[in-house]
Amino acid sequence: MSRWGMAIDLAKCVGCQACSVACSMENTRVPGENWHKVIFMNEGETGTKKFTWYPRPCQHCTEAPCTKVCPVRATWKRKEDGVVLINWYKCLGCRYCVMACPYGVRCYPEVKPLLEPDIKEVYHGRRAKLWDPPYQLSREEQDGKRGTGIPPKGVVTKCTFCAHRTDRKEMTPDRDPVKDRDFTPACVIACPASARYFGDIDNPESEVSKRVERKGAYRLREELGTKPQVFYVK
């Protein structure tokens, strides 16, 4: 088996949010449609609060709850590389999957805009297209069957591990953000602290597997049995 996975080194992460912005620009997201987000937290009792953060892409769960609730199987886990995708041609926009996701990574951009004026109106989309800004992926990179690029109206969207980039090359143990730039997720390329590692987590030789094997690696909400393919390491 080969599965794409990501390791995020929280000791190196500085909370700059370059990953979030690079994701939003690469994938042309509207404000509030956060495929990737850095979650900032206060922990502990008042008076002795500790401040932390962690970056949160789609966890691409091995046991992805979102795929189970989809009435039309528009969202599925791609067997070849374990990436959870949405086929926008099939998606009904029922948003069951949004509710089912324990990590809050799925978005429905058709809701009330976060910021006024609505950017979707400023760059009004023709026909079924949700919006149509001058900056967007090239036509070849936009693919509704994998959910990359600008969605049609009324569908759920989510992180694809930048499938339009990773799919351009066959599976390799590692994706070096500099050497394999055109084949690597935008958030990995972007991270100035080099805190993110992307590669085949089933290949023990890959950098990402080695990082995951280190002491203290964990996954979010392990108790749910979702077995994310995104790991947090220190």
Add this chain to the structure above:
Amino acid sequence: MKKGSSDNNNKRKKSFSVSRRRFLQVSGGVAAAGVLGVVSKKGIASTPPASEKKLPPVNLPIPETAIKKSVCHQCPGRCGIDVYVTDGKVHRIFGNPEHPISNGKLCPKGYFGTQILYDPDRFKSPMKRTNPKKGRNEDPKFVPITWDEALDTIAKRLKTLRDKGEAHRFALMFGRGWGASDVGTIETFGKLYGSPNVPIGHASMCSEGSKRAKKATEGNDSYSAYDYDNANYILSFGAGLLEAFRPLNYVIQKWGKLRDKSPRARITQVDVRKSTTAIAADRSLIIKPGTDGALALAIAHVILTEGLWNRKFVGDFKDKTNKFKTGETLDAKQFDEKWVAGLIEWWNAELKDKTAKWASEICRVSADDITVVAREFATGGPSIALMERGATTYPNGVYNGMAIHSLNALVGNMFAKGGIMYQMKPPYGALPANADDYIDGQVKSQAGKPRVDMAGTSEWPLAGTMLQEVAKNHLAGKPYKLDTAMFYLTNPIFSAPDCKKWEEALKDIFVIDTSPYPGETAMYDDIVVPDHTYLERYQDTPIYPTYGYPTTNLRTPAIQPLYDTKYIGDTIIEIGKRLGGKTGEYFNAIKDSVNVLKHLAKGFESAPGDNGVKDFKGWEEKGFWAKKPYHWKQVDGEFYEWDGKDYNKKMTPAEVKEKLLKTPSGKFEVKSNLLIQHAEYISKKHGIAADRVGFPQWVAPKYTGAGDLHLIVPKYAFHAEGRGANLPLSIEQFQPYVGGRKGTYLEMHPKTAIARKINEEDRVKITTPLGSIEAKVRYYEGCQEDVVVLPFEFGHWAMGRWAKGRGSANSNEIIENVSDPISGLASYNASLCKVEKI
């Protein structure tokens, strides 16, 4: 082991049962995808049969995309960027992997470039004002004009002014001027036109304090370059290393490296609030605003009394025993100075009583913490002490800065491995004409006028520029009134302290703005001559002090300009041509900005860059010219110069004085000759004895206004050079901790808020003697109880559809225009205020 697989048995069973059920579903999913594969001609849907285990599912061709080399423009960092252009549209920006600053990375702001280019509110052509009334609520009623009309109008106005003998009444104020082709052209224009006010830079509203602290102590009037790679300890005094320090991208890369190496380098952040830098650092010392100097002095005291200073750089007692004892004066004759001049005098006059306990009361951190940090700093090296605005935007800024910078001298890291350097300049070729040959008689007859901001006069003798004083001086007619003002990448009507003064001042000035965006200055414009955005133009950008060795980037247009705009360099050249006379002759010889760049690049012929760049064409292709190494190195108190192969050439004290430690003594001066030259002025302004002015010392910060809370106005990581306010994706994540997703909040400690009966999301009034502004509150325990934080970004009354009226109000409206008398840096963080619920 993965934590998932090391879980207890129960859970494993549970997840296994899930996985069986999942198995069936997955098969279903694959079947569905298989069906799709039949339908689709290309794309991932053409999934191979389940039996075939290996990818690739697809081999989509990489679309035909041109990658253009350019330079980011959202901080002074000058990161080289790769701009992806497909079908004439920019759709992606990444760091240039070969570029020594960006190394293929960018900070979060870098990605906003595309939105900046396609900002729907951009000016689309030159325009003139038709509504003679000016004010916040006056519509300028711009009408489009041709470039010829715009340039002719400006040139005619300037010519008339000069013919009247009033060339000095034209001022050109600029912010982010970078290279020979923009600010270089502007400076030459000022020389030929004959106005001392062309240009007036914005450094006094930016970060002039650290430059002056360095000039006073070691003669380099510059920001520093740092050898982060080899550093083992970083002591940052209020520098927003992970938010606003320059170049942010480079600093974060180095931060990641410092965290990855074994053993990990340690970072201590001194700050007035829990910034992301303070949170990510190994240790944070949260101090009372403006007291960084006291902390630094106490650290110096500990280093000396515990005998931890670098003897090879600083020198030692003649008998090699440490005689620094708290409270005891020493005889200077007992000490052999090496590269630090005046140490014993400094000790006697200032340091001997500045114990950790003394500082702990002033700074509000424990004496033990100070002692520990001092020991770590002095023994865990190579160490760097650094600062910028955080420690210097107070009236005592330069003294704070000198105290901090002196720590670098005590551990001997000046020009050393893992220490501090200065930035070398690129070997540019000569321009086609020499401006000095074109100065006409008119200019000479009008020489000798003071600058309108009074920088360099007896008013501000040590300041290089005083942009924040222009409005005030114009209104008072002292030294004179301006007639015409031009702005390039600066918007003091929003960003200067007491910025409302500018709204009055610009009413009777003929205003020309070059911004491509409808900012506040533009609302007062008489003529708009919009610049290209940075992705549409050629420009050279020698780098900001970063790593020492010379580098200069070339911006090339990623796409043809979207609108009828013109690069500022060409606007100035065109105005120059239209002025006629000798000025016109000069600018005709210069021709245009690309011609300037081609001449600059001739300098590379004899010094090809490490990436092979030796002419304009190569510069354009690679996007930068860089040549390693940095030429100087200090090892164990000896200075060496690069001889072409290695650092073999030992430098004489005279050479060190000429090239590195450029003070009158040729040493690092903890008794500053520069300040002693201005003893009378400093003594009067700071109220300290004239014979003490030269020492890095504790001068209590004079806070402005009245109130019980310190108003701190930091820049956050998404502060994209003033354009962040109109970028939807910046607004959305601007203030990470308190979560302002639609604008900014006033960050307030819950105790402080509750004592004032202020709930989260309540609107409050922030009051200083200049007036009040409104803001919304969120609680943040990372604030000290007497500190409130309002990020500098929002509160625009123009600037575009998303910026206008968004978020809390502009803090600059209530920040008094008080500056550090030495550097002239505006005291942005020195305000005391009151906060009440509305």
